[in-house]
Every structure is written in C-alpha cells, then in structure tokens.
Amino acid sequence: MRTMLARVALILSLLVPVWFMAAALGTKFGLWSWRTGLGVMIIQWGPRILIGTAILGLVALVITLARAPRRGWQAALIALLIPALGLGYLFWIRGQSADIPPIHDVATNIDDPPTYSPALLAVRDGEGANPVAQLSAPITSLPAYQGPRFAALEGKTLGQIGREAYPEVRTLTVAAPPTDAFAAAQAEVEAQGWTLVGAEPASGAIEATAETFWFGFKDDVAVRVRPAPGGGSLIDMRSTSRVGLSDLGANAERIEDYLDDVEDRLGED
Template sequence: MRLKLAQASMALSLFLPVYFMVAALGVKFDLWSWRVGLLTLILQVGLPLFGLSLILGLVALVASLVRKPRTGWKMALIGLLIPLLGLGYAGALRQGSGDVPPIHDVTTDIADPPAFSATVMAARAAVDANPVNPMSAPMGSLEAYKGPEFSAIAAKTLGEVGRGAYPDLRPLSLPAEPSKVAAAAVEEAKAQGWTLVTTDPASGVIEATAETFWFGFEDDVAIRVRPSPTGGSIVDVRSTSRVGLSDLGANAKRIEAFLAGLEARIAAS
C-alpha cells in the first residue's frame, strides 16, 4: 500500500507540469480561450490538483519512512519536490507582482504617447481586449480600478503610475536622421520576434504585435520616430496588453529591450 501511494504521488506530480503546459499552449494554439485556459484549467482545476499533489507527496514520504521496509521513499520524495518547486515558482511570481503596479499599458512619453492606428484598435475590439485609456486618466476613473484595493493609486493618472514604477522609461534620443532610425526600428522589431502591423518609415510610424510564449497573449506596440529639435531623432514607444490587469512588468521590459537593441543597431551602422 505504501509503495502504491508513493507511485501515485510521483505519477501525479509528473502529470502536473504536462497539464499546466497543455493548458497554456492550448490558449496559444486557439484550442480554447484564455479564460478557459487560465481561469478554468489552471486556477479552478490546476491549483486544487497542485494542492492534492503536495499533500499526497508529503503523506507518501512520511508513510514510506515511518517504518521498515522503507520502500518507495525516493518516488515519494519526487512526488513532494515537484509541487514544492512549483510552489516556490508561484511565490516568486507573486512577490514579483507585488513589486509592480497592476497596470498593462506603459509608454516612454506619458504627456504625448504614441497612438494606435484604427487597424490595431479594430483588432483589439475584435477580441474584446482591454481598453486603451488616456495616460492622463485618473486611475480611479477607470472601470477596472474602481475597487477599494486600488485606493492607493486612485488619484494618480495612468501615466504617473507607470512613470513612478519605471522612471527610466524615457524617450530615446539618437544622432541619426529619422528615416534611418525608423528603418532600423523596423529591423529591430523583427529581431524582437514581433509581428509587424504598420511600417511607414517615411512618417516614422511602426506598429507591431508581440506574443508571449506559453499562452500566446498578444500585446500591441506603437513606435514613433520624430525629428529632434536639436538634430537627430526622438523615439517613443507604447506597449499595451490586450488581456489581463497586471502585466507583471512585461511591457516595460519589452520597451527597454527594444530601445537598447535599436540604440546598439544605430551605433553599429
């Protein structure tokens, strides 16, 4: 009986990573909606399975060690370690989410952010995506942030919250002329693995869609290249998630990576 318990514990713990991967990739490949994949399969079903695996692993390990012959303890240990590692990963994610504000729309220019085209806005509307709010909008006026849990940021604007969390996210000044920078921006967007939507180097407007690996969540990116009053170019970027309240800092990291790559590309040219 103890051996069977240890085997069941290990089998369930090995099944869990596969289950979570299938739930996430099913969203990516349009087998089911993100609500089904994230809210139902992972949160409603996956988390109880995770808890069951943790308890079963602990019981199996104790049962296998409490008396001789101590058979199956290695399998039981595996059955306990896998959910413990998952618990540690979930804890790290939770801690990381507490370090960033619950926003999903950031830009380098909060006073005059790049605007999304009608094409992008139509694509967002087609999937019932998050609204694209003005950076000047007070958080408390936005429907998603009207709960008491957001009282600390209610009086701040969306732009102010983003700027407070990511103070280094600023327009990028480059010495090259706008047409050259815009062409380089197109190449850098491709290098980042984004799907280009609008490419108009002549006007300095580039739009793209970035997709996350596991769930295939899509975030829209608007890039604007303008002449600098002092010569050269000014580059601004806005990155906005289609789903989810908090992006866990993903949009800011995306903009930072893009600007760093663009700056290196111009420097090397």
C-alpha cells in the same frame, strides 16, 4: 502497498507540469479562453493541485520511511519535490507582482505617447480587448479601475502610475538621423519576431503585435521616430496588452529591451 502509494504519488506529480502546459497551450491554440486557461486552470485550480500532490507526496515519503524495508522513498521524495517547487515558484511570482501596479499600458512619453492606428484599434475592439485609454486619464475614472481595491491609486493618471513604477522607461535619444533610426527600429521589430502591422517612414510610425509563447497573449506596440531638436532622433514606444488587468511588468520590460537593442543596432551607447 507503500511502494504502490509512492508510485501513484510520483505519477500524479509528473502530471502536474502537464496540467499547466495544457492550460497555457490550450489557450494559445484556442481550445478555451484565456479566462479558462489562466483564470480557472492555473490561478484557481493550480495551487489546489500543487498542494494536493505535495501532501500526497509527503504522506508517501513518511510511510515509506516509517519502517523497514524502506522501499519507494526515492519516488515519494520526487513526488514531493515537484509540487513543492511549483508552489515556491507561485509564491515568488506573487511576491514579485506585489510591487507591480495593475496596469497594462506603458509608454516612454506619457505626455505625448505614440498612438495606434484606427485599423489596429478596430482589431482590438473586434477581439474584445482592453480599451486603449488616454494616459492622461485619472485611473479611477476608467471602468476597469472602479471599487475600493483601487482607492490607493485615486488622484493619479494612468501615465503617472506607469512612470512611477518604471522610471527607466524613457524616450531614447540617438545621434543617428531619423531615416537611419527608423530603419533600425523596423529591423529590430522584425528581429524580435513580432508581427509587423504597419510602417510609415514619412511619419516615423511603426506598429506591431507581440505574442507570448505559452498562452499566446498578444500585446500591441507602437514605435515613433521623430527628429530631435538640434539633430539626431527621438524614439518613443508604447506597449499595450490586449487582455488582463496587470501585465506583471511585461510591457515595460519589452520597451526597455527593445530600445536597448535599437541602440546597439545603431552602434550607440
């Protein structure tokens, strides 16, 4: 019976990663909404499943080690470690997100950010995506940021919050002329594997959509290349999530990585 309990605990623990993968991939392939996959299956039920399987693994480990013959303790130990590692990862994510503001729209130039075309905005509206707000708007004036939860953000604009959280997200200035900078910017969009929505060399505007692997979350990006005063080019970028209140820093990280790669592509430091 002790060995059987350890085996059952191990089987259930091995199914835990399957549950999380199913939640993510089911969302990606449209089997259920992201609110079900992320909100219910992972955020609501994920910790409960991890805690339950961890308790079962601990009980099995204690019982198998309580008296001789001590059989099955290895399986019980693995059954305990799998959910324990999962819980550790969730607590790490929670700790990381504690200092991240609940925003999903980040730009290099908050005073004059790149804009999205009416066609792309129509696609977002058709999917019921997050509205694209003005970065100059006071955050507590936006519908998604009502209530006492956001009282600490009162008096700040959406752009200011992003700038304070990600001060390194800034306009990239390069020595290359706009034509070369635009070509490098478009080439890097394609190298990232994003879906190119539009590219207009005359205006220096590029639009694309990035999609995450697991959940298939889509974030729209707008890149703008303009001549810099005195020569060279200014490259600005905006990245905006379609769903979710907080992006957990994903948009800022995307902008930083992209601009670093464009700079490398142009052979500039």
